[in-house]
Amino acid sequence: KTVFVSGATGFIALHIVNDLLNAGYRVIGSARSQEKCGKLLEKFGNNPSLSMEVVKDISDLNAFDEVFKKHAKDITIVLHTASPFRFDTTEYEKDLIIPAVNGTKSIFNAIKKYGAQTVERVVVTSSGAAQIQPAYCNRDGLIVDESTWNDCAWANCTTDAVTAYCASKTFAERVAWDFLRENKGQVKFKLSTVMPVNVFGPQMFPEPSKTTLNTSSEIINKLVHTNKDTEWDQFNGGYIDVRDVSRAHLCAFEKEECAGERLSLFGGMFATQDILDIINDDFPQLKGKIPVGRPGTGKELTTKGFQINNERTKILLGFEFIGLRQSVDDSVRQILEVESKA
Ligand code: NDP
Numbered sequence: 213k214t215v216f217v218s219g220a221t222g223f224i225a226l227h228i229v230n231d232l233l234n235a236g237y238r239v240i241g242s243a244r245s246q247e248k249c250g251k252l253l254e255k256f257g258n259n260p261s262l263s264m265e266v267v268k269d270i271s272d273l274n275a276f277d278e279v280f281k282k283h284a285k286d287i288t289i290v291l292h293t294a295s296p297f298r299f300d301t302t303e304y305e306k307d308l309i310i311p312a313v314n315g316t317k318s319i320f321n322a323i324k325k326y327g328a329q330t331v332e333r334v335v336v337t338s339s340g341a342a343q344i345q346p347a348y349c350n351r352d353g354l355i356v357d358e359s360t361w362n363d364c365a366w367a368n369c370t371t372d373a374v375t376a377y378c379a380s381k382t383f384a385e386r387v388a389w390d391f392l393r394e395n396k397g398q399v400k401f402k403l404s405t406v407m408p409v410n411v412f413g414p415q416m417f418p419e420p421s422k423t424t425l426n427t428s429s430e431i432i433n434k435l436v437h438t439n440k441d442t443e444w445d446q447f448n449g450g451y452i453d454v455r456d457v458s459r460a461h462l463c464a465f466e467k468e469e470c471a472g473e474r475l476s477l478f479g480g481m482f483a484t485q486d487i488l489d490i491i492n493d494d495f496p497q498l499k500g501k502i503p504v505g506r507p508g509t510g511k512e513l514t515t516k517g518f519q520i521n522n523e524r525t526k527i528l529l530g531f532e533f534i535g536l537r538q539s540v541d542d543s544v545r546q547i548l549e550v551e552s553k554a
Contacts, residue, residue: 214238214286215465216279218267218319219294221248223426224337224408226255226416227458228291233261235462240283242267242276242294255417270294270315271306276322284326289465290401292319293337295384297377297427304376309366312380316387324399331401333465338385340409340450340478341378344518349449354518358407358474358525361386385474402471404464408457409450409478409520412539414546420554432543435487440503448483448513450520453534453542463529470529476522479533483510490540495548 215232219225220241229252232239238261243249249264256262265279280287294315301307316336323331343360362382369379385405392403411428425433431447438444460477464470485505492499492507526533 213288214240214283215289215291216283216287217241217291217293218270218276218315219243219292220264221252222293223415223429224411224454224457225291225293226252227454228293228461229256229262230416231458231462233259237261237289238286239263240265240279240287242279244268267294269311270318271311273314273318273321275315275318277318277325280322280326284323284330286330287327288330288332290319290323290327290331290334291337291461291465292316292334292388293461295337295380299373299377299427301373304370304373308373308376308380309369309383312384313387316384317391320388320391320395323401324395328399331399333471334388334401334403335461335464336385336388336403336405337461338388338405338407338474339378339381340407340476340520341381342385342405342407343476343520344378346374346378348518350517352516355521356518357521357523358476404470404472405474406457406460406464407474407476408452408460410452410482411454411457412451412536412543413454413534414542418546418550420550429543431484432487432540433547435484435491435502436498436544436547438502440501442503444484444488444503444505446484446513448481448510448517450478450480451482451536451539452477452479453539456531456533459531460529463531467528473525473528475528476520476525477533478520478522478525479539480536481514481519482536483513485513486510486536487540490537491544494537494541495544497548498544 215237221243241264267275295312342362343356345362364379370376488505489507
């Protein structure tokens with residue numbers, strides 16, 4: 213079977229491509245340039261089961277037409293992971309919301325035009341951001357589950373990058389479910405969405421030249437590089453390991469019972485204090501160099517505010533999630549190894 217993966221160059225998508233190839237699928241990935249396509253093929257040792265296509269900018273409503281025109285007869289599964297995940301912009305609509313929304317519209321329209329009879333399953337990488345507005349996260353007693361939606365509106369979501377990113381994921385996921393409702397009978401595929409919280413864990417192909425990592429990995433990378441006397445961000449939220457996120461994308465289309473489901477990928481709550489505690493405990497070479505904070509006090513933050521119930525997802529997926537300690541340890545070990553070789 214052939215799987216199409218949009219945004220194959222991403223932190224999460226590289227793990228997905230790797231898992232798909234290991235599981236025996238043929239994979240067609242998309243990246244923004246020929247150069248990125250070439251590099252990715254090289255990283256996977258020019259595996260004959262992997263090919264790449266250029267999709268320049270997912271803000272273009274016809275972005276995926278060419279790829280699907282060419283390959284739709286072969287593609288049975290589509291994993292749409294491409295979407296901007298960055299906070300370093302003030303052009304919220306142009307850089308976050310439009311690409312997320314139009315990218316989703318564009319891939320669904322291309323499936324309808326060229327793969328209505330051939331594409332069987334579609335998985336959209338949504339986010340925990342599509343479940344709750346950042347402004348509600350400190351509400352004690354608020355419980356979010358697979359049926360909960362971020363209730364943001366376009367009119368008031370462009371206040372800051374975090375709010376706008378969360379809205380971009382919400383609007384994009386809505387596009388997906390709405391499309392399916394509006395096109396019942398005209399397309400064959402079943403839809404699932406995957407909603408990870410902050411994704412940690414190792415990079416598939418660590419690059420010594422990269423000092424800044426993708427947005428979620430940067431949370432850990434930044435702490436590893438914070439001087440002990442420097443202020444650091446007190447931050448808390450949910451975590452999940454990238455290897456579990458990838459595995460869940462495969463389950464989402466392989467398991468019949470995952471069709472029509474929103475899968476909430478949440479391993480537990482963390483505070484940056486918990487990450488510092490783990491790094492200070494497990495990496496003696498960093499002790500005295502990075503901040504210590506107030507060890508053991510992370511739970512003062514994580515037991516407050518909203519909580520996530522993903523019991524339904526855990527039953528559907530049927531595998532145990534990697535814990536925070538292993539996720540942090542494997543991330544930090546890789547960062548230090550790569551730097552020691554640079
Ligand atoms: P990355 O930034 O590593 O990956 C994002 C991918 O989307 C890259 O392939 C990127 O291409 C592509 N992309 C972004 N903007 C455009 C655009 N305008 N046109 C074409 N391609 C574009 O982040 P992640 O791997 O973390 O994110 C992957 C998905 O997972 C996203 O949908 C994100 O919203 C979602 N997610 C991530 C979480 C996390 O904590 N990491 C949590 C919840 C959801 P390029 O490499 O060229 O920049």
